[in-house]
Amino acid sequence: MTSDPKPKFRRRAEARPDEVLDAAVALFAAQGYAATSVEQIARHAGLSKGSVYLYFPSKKALLEGLVHRAVAPIADAAISMIATYRGDPRPVIRQFLNMIAGKLGSEAALAVPKLVLREAVSAPEIAQMYRDEVLDRAIPALTSLMRQGVEGGHIRKVDPELTVRSIMGPLLMHLMLAEVFGIEPSDGLNLERLIENHLTILFAGLEPETNP
Amino acid sequence: MTSDPKPKFRRRAEARPDEVLDAAVALFAAQGYAATSVEQIARHAGLSKGSVYLYFPSKKALLEGLVHRAVAPIADAAISMIATYRGDPRPVIRQFLNMIAGKLGSEAALAVPKLVLREAVSAPEIAQMYRDEVLDRAIPALTSLMRQGVEGGHIRKVDPELTVRSIMGPLLMHLMLAEVFGIEPSDGLNLERLIENHLTILFAGLEPETNP
Amino acid sequence: MTSDPKPKFRRRAEARPDEVLDAAVALFAAQGYAATSVEQIARHAGLSKGSVYLYFPSKKALLEGLVHRAVAPIADAAISMIATYRGDPRPVIRQFLNMIAGKLGSEAALAVPKLVLREAVSAPEIAQMYRDEVLDRAIPALTSLMRQGVEGGHIRKVDPELTVRSIMGPLLMHLMLAEVFGIEPSDGLNLERLIENHLTILFAGLEPETNP
Amino acid sequence: MTSDPKPKFRRRAEARPDEVLDAAVALFAAQGYAATSVEQIARHAGLSKGSVYLYFPSKKALLEGLVHRAVAPIADAAISMIATYRGDPRPVIRQFLNMIAGKLGSEAALAVPKLVLREAVSAPEIAQMYRDEVLDRAIPALTSLMRQGVEGGHIRKVDPELTVRSIMGPLLMHLMLAEVFGIEPSDGLNLERLIENHLTILFAGLEPETNP
């Protein structure tokens, strides 16, 4: 803390890259990657354009760094919840969706996935990174959660892989309608009610067939 | 294969705008709007850069023209199917999803919605156009289809507005995983099986509650 | 008149070049040469862009044709008035200025001289043409009018060449203030009053010195 | 001769805008605004095209900056000379014209007014700027100089407003003939002799009428 002999006007240098990334997410999310200039990011982060290149070798590296930074926590939280569960998957699904809603509904955490979606085509490295670090870990986990649910007779005999789409899809659609097109239900982007309605249908739909 | 390699005759004026749009979809879809130059589009369509401006006043007008051309047919088909139906909505939903799958699963028809999704942030006019011409016509139609289904006792007492997300979401998610991240189930982008699995759950989930 | 066997829908072809020039003056005057496109001129004249090139080999040829057409009459009228006069030049000067004011004050005749002034730098051929056909005929004529006036003792012993500037300059300045900067005297661009005031001073100033 | 051939040191930031403007006047004067490209200006000033935009946000801003830089000094000098004078205006007029001749006869100072004249039509902001900063200050000053001369009986009863045209016009015409059309008197653009001849006539013409 006080070991530095002349700390008076020292800037916390290690924090800089993060500040730059913060500025970048904000601007990329608001205007898109292509429409955001390095100059804008630099000003937003409180330094000069040239200094950005001290921390990141190119504009695209910003995007990558950005995604990388945001991605690990989400996936980790998700996986740890599902990984080793045995039994009726429905309670875990409820927990899982509520956690995601909690994460995304609150803050600018939504910005990164949105960004990935938009830039995935022009920047396949980004899509790949997201796939590697999030999707290819979370989807198989969900898939095997469902598989053991089917095998244990806890739920109807559905295709575990495809059912993952039925679990996550309505939430994705809800967010996309709201975020991209500004279409919200009459009482606003109410994630709780969406999930409640969704789970009512989903859980009834997953109920094992009573009469064999 | 199916298109003239180098058309001998110039001056087929009426066909040109469409050819330009064809080139534009292809390139926009492959590289994104911002990363595609007008020059590229022109060469792809077999004309000079300047000639593109004979048919479209700006690059953005290409995007708009593109979306406009692709959008009306989809929405029209959808609406006409749903509009005046009375009774258990489930058969119509099956028809509806199959139609959409037929339209999107086949060709480059998917390119335009994908494009809209990506450019929506930087080009809000595009998002607005899509909303006006597709979403704001299709979603209310679906919503009231569900509403009368609930009121007629044909399905469980769900929120009609939110249930629309449960109907369409899984399809959206399936396409997005495949198209954006290259994630497909073990037997490929099999839209029929996806829909079948989805509808099994959905229809069981919508079954009116038997007791009380 | 009736010699043509099928004159029904015949356009008076010989009039076309003039119509094109009419359109060109109007637009060049309003927007400048560089800011006016051949397309605009063509539309204004009621034909297609390509057809303009039937009558004029290039855009610059339009400007030249324009000036040429407007120039001869002005100079001719001026010269014929001055050429052979002997005696006190003052009555001729009055006549001359009134004629010019009549020509310029009325119509779009001002447009061409204004155009020449503006484009003279970038298009020296234009300046040269104007010089050849107007200035180098009118100025020497005025100069010798003044010279014989001095030599005959009708006016003060002034420099005939420089006095031409004193005769024409105030009118030029008046028009330029009005046309370029929108600065007009309190009662509008009143050419008669301007000339009256100007001539009062000029003629008194030219009065031969009474003493010796 | 008087400027560094190839400056060894980059980064003389404060001088650059002025250098760019210098290059711009030269080229605009020689070729006109529209016919001069930013690239030309940049090369002339020894920088790259992109660098010009470091100092000026647009090509038009160059023109404006140019005019602005040249305009204030002229007007200031003029006004300060005339403003509060009482009595026979003729001595002040002589001083005033000599000062203007001194300013314009020497250097490239003429380039800017010429430029204003030419671009006034296509760039009304420029005309307006010149009007605001020069004409609307100098002309009223001259007008009231004349008015008090008339009222004090120092000069003939002329219209003060219109007489301003008689004072300045011959000089304007002399410069225009020379600069635009290359027409000069036999002994060159001799501003002193022009002014002498002009004032002889003007002052005699302004002499109060002797016999009432």
Added chain:
DNA sequence: TATGAATGAGCGTTCATTCAT
């Protein structure tokens, strides 16, 4: 570490001119 002046390649757009019809 930090700057910001400087660059150069590229983009969207315009337009005078040509030419098959």
Added chain:
DNA sequence: AATGAATGAACGCTCATTCAT
């Protein structure tokens, strides 16, 4: 005689990147 589709060169402007300081 007349068209208008087509071109290509040029222009104003932007911006990611570099580098001397």
